[in-house]
Amino acid sequence: MTAIERGLIALVVVPLVGLSWQALGGGSTHSVGDAWRWLAAEPALVQSLVLTFSVALASVVASLYFARWLCYQVVWKHRNQGLQLALLSVPHAALALGVLLLLGASGVLVRLLLSGSFVAEVPDYLFPKDPLGLGVLLVLVLKESVFLAVLAVPLALRLPVSQTVRVGCESGLSAWSSWCHLVWPRVVRWLSAPILVIFAFSLMNLEVTAVLGPDRPAFLSVRLLDWLSDPNPLIRQAGALAMLAVLVTLTAASLIYVRAVYHRVPGWHRVYKRRRAVLWALLWWFLGGVSVGGLISLLLWSGAGYWPVTEPWPSFNGRGWDGLGAQSAVWWETLRLGLMVACSAIVLAVLSLEWMAKRRMQRLSWVWWGLLWMPALPLSAGLLATMGWIGLSPGWTAVWLGHLLIAWPYAVVVLADTWLSRPESARRVLAESGVNSVHALLRIWLPLHSPVIGLAFAVAFSVSASLYTQTLLLGGGRVETLMTELVISLHSDRRVASAAALVNAALPMALFFGVTFLGRRMWRHRLGMQGGARA
Amino acid sequence: MTRWMSFGVGLLLSLNAWATPWSQIESEARGQTVYFYAWGGSPQINAYIDRWAEKAEQQYGMTVRHVKVEDIATVITGIQTARLTGQSETGGPDLLWINGENFARMKREQLLGSPFVSELPNANGLDLDAPANAFDFSIPTEGLEMPWGRAQLVWLYDRARTTHPPKSLEALLTYAENNPGTVTYPEPPNFHGTTFLKQAVLETTAYPKWLSEPFQPERLDSVTENLWPLLDALHAVAWRQGREFPDSAEALLELFADGVLDIALSFNPNEASNRILEGQLPSTVRTYVHDAGSIGNTHFVAIPFNASARAGALVWANMLLSPSAQAEKSDPAVWGDPTVLAMDRLDPESRALFDAIGLGPATLSPEALGNPLPEPHASWTEPLEQAWRQRYLSASQ
Numbered sequence: 023m024t025a026i027e028r029g030l031i032a033l034v035v036v037p038l039v040g041l042s043w044q045a046l047g048g049g050s051t052h053s054v055g056d057a058w059r060w061l062a063a064e065p066a067l068v069q070s071l072v073l074t075f076s077v078a079l080a081s082v083v084a085s086l087y088f089a090r091w092l093c094y095q096v097v098w099k100h101r102n103q104g105l106q107l108a109l110l111s112v113p114h115a116a117l118a119l120g121v122l123l124l125l126g127a128s129g130v131l132v133r134l135l136l137s138g139s140f141v142a143e144v145p146d147y148l149f150p151k152d153p154l155g156l157g158v159l160l161v162l163v164l165k166e167s168v169f170l171a172v173l174a175v176p177l178a179l180r181l182p183v184s185q186t187v188r189v190g191c192e193s194g195l196s197a198w199s200s201w202c203h204l205v206w207p208r209v210v211r212w213l214s215a216p217i218l219v220i221f222a223f224s225l226m227n228l229e230v231t232a233v234l235g236p237d238r239p240a241f242l243s244v245r246l247l248d249w250l251s252d253p254n255p256l257i258r259q260a261g262a263l264a265m266l267a268v269l270v271t272l273t274a275a276s277l278i279y280v281r282a283v284y285h286r287v288p289g290w291h292r293v294y295k296r297r298r299a300v301l302w303a304l305l306w307w308f309l310g311g312v313s314v315g316g317l318i319s320l321l322l323w324s325g326a327g328y329w330p331v332t333e334p335w336p337s338f339n340g341r342g343w344d345g346l347g348a349q350s351a352v353w354w355e356t357l358r359l360g361l362m363v364a365c366s367a368i369v370l371a372v373l374s375l376e377w378m379a380k381r382r383m384q385r386l387s388w389v390w391w392g393l394l395w396m397p398a399l400p401l402s403a404g405l406l407a408t409m410g411w412i413g414l415s416p417g418w419t420a421v422w423l424g425h426l427l428i429a430w431p432y433a434v435v436v437l438a439d440t441w442l443s444r445p446e447s448a449r450r451v452l453a454e455s456g457v458n459s460v461h462a463l464l465r466i467w468l469p470l471h472s473p474v475i476g477l478a479f480a481v482a483f484s485v486s487a488s489l490y491t492q493t494l495l496l497g498g499g500r501v502e503t504l505m506t507e508l509v510i511s512l513h514s515d516r517r518v519a520s521a522a523a524l525v526n527a528a529l530p531m532a533l534f535f536g537v538t539f540l541g542r543r544m545w546r547h548r549l550g551m552q553g554g555a556r557a
Numbered sequence: 558m559t560r561w562m563s564f565g566v567g568l569l570l571s572l573n574a575w576a577t578p579w580s581q582i583e584s585e586a587r588g589q590t591v592y593f594y595a596w597g598g599s600p601q602i603n604a605y606i607d608r609w610a611e612k613a614e615q616q617y618g619m620t621v622r623h624v625k626v627e628d629i630a631t632v633i634t635g636i637q638t639a640r641l642t643g644q645s646e647t648g649g650p651d652l653l654w655i656n657g658e659n660f661a662r663m664k665r666e667q668l669l670g671s672p673f674v675s676e677l678p679n680a681n682g683l684d685l686d687a688p689a690n691a692f693d694f695s696i697p698t699e700g701l702e703m704p705w706g707r708a709q710l711v712w713l714y715d716r717a718r719t720t721h722p723p724k725s726l727e728a729l730l731t732y733a734e735n736n737p738g739t740v741t742y743p744e745p746p747n748f749h750g751t752t753f754l755k756q757a758v759l760e761t762t763a764y765p766k767w768l769s770e771p772f773q774p775e776r777l778d779s780v781t782e783n784l785w786p787l788l789d790a791l792h793a794v795a796w797r798q799g800r801e802f803p804d805s806a807e808a809l810l811e812l813f814a815d816g817v818l819d820i821a822l823s824f825n826p827n828e829a830s831n832r833i834l835e836g837q838l839p840s841t842v843r844t845y846v847h848d849a850g851s852i853g854n855t856h857f858v859a860i861p862f863n864a865s866a867r868a869g870a871l872v873w874a875n876m877l878l879s880p881s882a883q884a885e886k887s888d889p890a891v892w893g894d895p896t897v898l899a900m901d902r903l904d905p906e907s908r909a910l911f912d913a914i915g916l917g918p919a920t921l922s923p924e925a926l927g928n929p930l931p932e933p934h935a936s937w938t939e940p941l942e943q944a945w946r947q948r949y950l951s952a953s954q
Binding site: 065066127128144146148151153236237238239251252253255258327328329330331332337339341344345349415416498499500502506507509510511513514515516518 | 592594597598599600603604622624625626627628630631632633634635637649659662738744797798800801802804805807808811812814815816817835836837838839946947949950
């Protein structure tokens with residue numbers, strides 16, 4: 023294990039120390055037994071647990087199926103990945119709010135149906151805040167399938183896809199069936215770390231569950247945040263204890279996956295010779311339609327005045343934009359923080375990858391995924407408890423470091439495949455020519471990898487723009503971003519929340535398309551650099 | 558007794574004035590940054606605070622940063638940690654917008670600084686002996702928090718849809734039975750949900766006096782014996798059959814604005830007018846209170862023990878209490894939060910500021926609003942919330 027990896031493990035362990043200190047009674051006069059008893063008396067806790075774990079599991083399985091189709095579209099059908107990147111850049115909370123405003127019982131869709139006399143009155147259905155968490159599942163699948171697909175494409179490109187599919191077709195399988203049975207299982211094996219990351223995220227995210235999750239009872243992450251921020255020390259202690267229990271369960275689930283399920287992935291599939299891709303295409307376009315409809319709903323509500331449910335369109339007075347426009351400092355703070363985090367993450371990622379490349383490391387260690395696997399809530403709560411323990415104050419620097427802790431591994435993950443697969447011959451030529459490593463980095467590797475660096479920069483910015491828990495807890499509430507603005511307005515003013523969500527989605531999206539455009543423009547005379555922006 | 562209290566407050570005022578001249582506090586405040594932690598969910602309130610923060614910078618050369626929070630209880634956790642780890646003057650709030658059980662907890666756990674209200678020149682406009690200022694949810698304030706505004710529960714209805722609004726909890730149940738799915742309330746422990754619960758308890762209990770006394774567990778069942786059957790019946794005909802509740806009063810108001818609900822509630826008597834003027838509600842919306850009266854309280858600002866800019870916090874609090882700031886705040890077109898200043902203590906020029914503000918289109922006159930019912934003792938809040946959660950959250954299993 024390298025020094026960097028040991029440092030990363032320490033970064034994961036340190037928050038756990040703070041969390042354990044709190045769980046064992048630090049800052050409270052109560053015993054661990056008291057905290058357990060309090061938890062045991064909490065109403066509907068079992069229901070919360072079942073809901074949380076089943077939605078997390080379902081979202082991972084469904085995302086894998088959609089990622090399989092998306093990856094097929096890019097690798098085999100050579101479809102453009104632009105829409106996927108656009109969806110990837112939309113923060114979870116913004117998309118969740120859009121879905122709420124679109125599909126809610128008095129949402130935009132119902133308003134259109136009512137005004138067209140397709141339904142007589144406002145239907146009384148519990149969606150998206152349904153007790154089964156289907157609304158949460160929908161948004162998680164939308165986001166995580168794209169995330170998996172973006173990571174799966176370069177992995178699939180390592181394989182001899184054309185030959186494999188051709189062999190499948192000669193054996194009587196369709197191209198899609200060949201992809202499903204011969205190519206995808208091998209890709210999934212390499213995706214085990216991202217799969218565990220999205221499982222952990224689905225389990226503990228607040229961004230989606232707080233918006234679309236049911237209230238009675240709420241998802242575990244929502245309840246954990248309430249407990250961990252309660253002024254009653256006993257409840258805080260119980261929250262820390264519950265958080266540790268969840269982490270232990272998550273670790274056990276991850277080990278079971280790696281040891282047992284992972285080795286059986288290819289065996290899951292029964293061979294369907296004429297498996298049809300059209301079902302997945304339809305389902306995906308339905309999900310895509312929901313996303314676009316959600317963004318349109320945000321746009322409508324951000325400018326809406328009075329809008330009774332029987333009217334298909336609102337009267338516009340732009341109040342949401344007035345409210346957000348007055349907060350220009352929040353816009354700048356989001357930009358400043360995002361750019362600082364992205365710049366630092368890229369510098370750190372390039373330095374760490376260069377260090378690995380020098381040591382001829384070909385693959386990324388699992389430790390890099392460890393930080394992404396660690397759910398935001400325990401990571402932030404643990405860091406906060408540790409900061410309190412050693413007497414540090416929350417603030418901008420703590421937020422920047424908290425964001426960097428997530429954005430840095432993301433940047434490494436995006437860059438690693440390209441960086442670590444340098445041809446040996448190139449190394450040899452550079453060494454024989456007497457080019458020193460700094461010179462090689464600045465004059466050769468950075469320009470060569472610039473398209474993917476641009477993408478990693480956009481990903482790091484997008485990560486910063488979408489982080490809520492870290493910003494709230496580590497900033498002590500003093501650091502305001504569009505995401506905190508969105509969450510504060512979420513339950514009080516849907517117009518301002520919609521405007522904040524739109525801008526929060528537009529900034530990273532613009533950056534994604536900006537770096538892609540710049541990459542193409544910079545290298546327009548170099549054919550080999552045209553498609554390099556794939557992660 | 559009242560005379561003695563007035564004498565005491567007067568004495569404190571003069572002693573403080575002697576101890577630290579206000580001009581010295583103002584010069585200390587110059588250059589300081591005051592972190593004002595306050596609920597940030599309303600663009601109108603945020604804009605009001607920002608406007609006065611700008612004035613504070615111009616007049617006193619200090620910076621006021623409004624730290625927007627969703628629930629002030631979460632901020633108290635940080636102050637507790639600071640107390641626990643012996644930190645002072647680092648990273649915490651300088652002034653907090655609080656009341657009720659949060660104040661009770663901060664006072665009990667000694668998280669507040671020394672009494673400060675008597676130090677403020679604008680406190681002359683306050684009637685500090687009035688129960689609304691001297692007590693917060695039955696807990697003596699003792700100058701540890703400054704009254705900032707008043708709240709009283711009002712109900713909203715649309716004249717175009719509802720001709721006879723229900724003016725009691727029983728009438729609300731009957732209304733819901735006749736119009737299923739059109740009535741609900743925010744989910745406790747949300748602040749407004751808990752307020753609804755307290756109003757319901759006050760209207761239904763046979764032991765109202767017990768509610769003004771500190772909580773005793775053996776009294777809970779007796780106090781709530783009429784409440785639960787009524788809520789059970791209400792939930793059966795409520796919006797989504799009581800399987801879901803809005804997260805907040807604002808979410809409730811949005812459902813009301815959509816036309817999904819017929820009745821909404823607010824803790825600000827001017828909120829309906831404000832929303833009509835903002836173009837969020839139709840002009841036919843009006844407010845009313847229940848025949849038994851409606852719960853009311855005062856909201857305050859307080860300085861925690863570890864404030865790093867105490868002088869700045871004092872100057873900022875004094876600004877918020879000035880007649881011009883209070884008058885602007887009570888204007889329905891701005892925020893509509895009723896003033897805490899006593900009109901008979903103001904000079905004619907300051908009184909004129911308030912006289913110039915008209916009642917909003919949906920605001921009740923003081924006579925129609927009536928005297929507010931006092932909040933139950935702060936110690937009742939958590940047991941009531943817990944009992945509600947045990948009953949209705951467990952039922953969903």
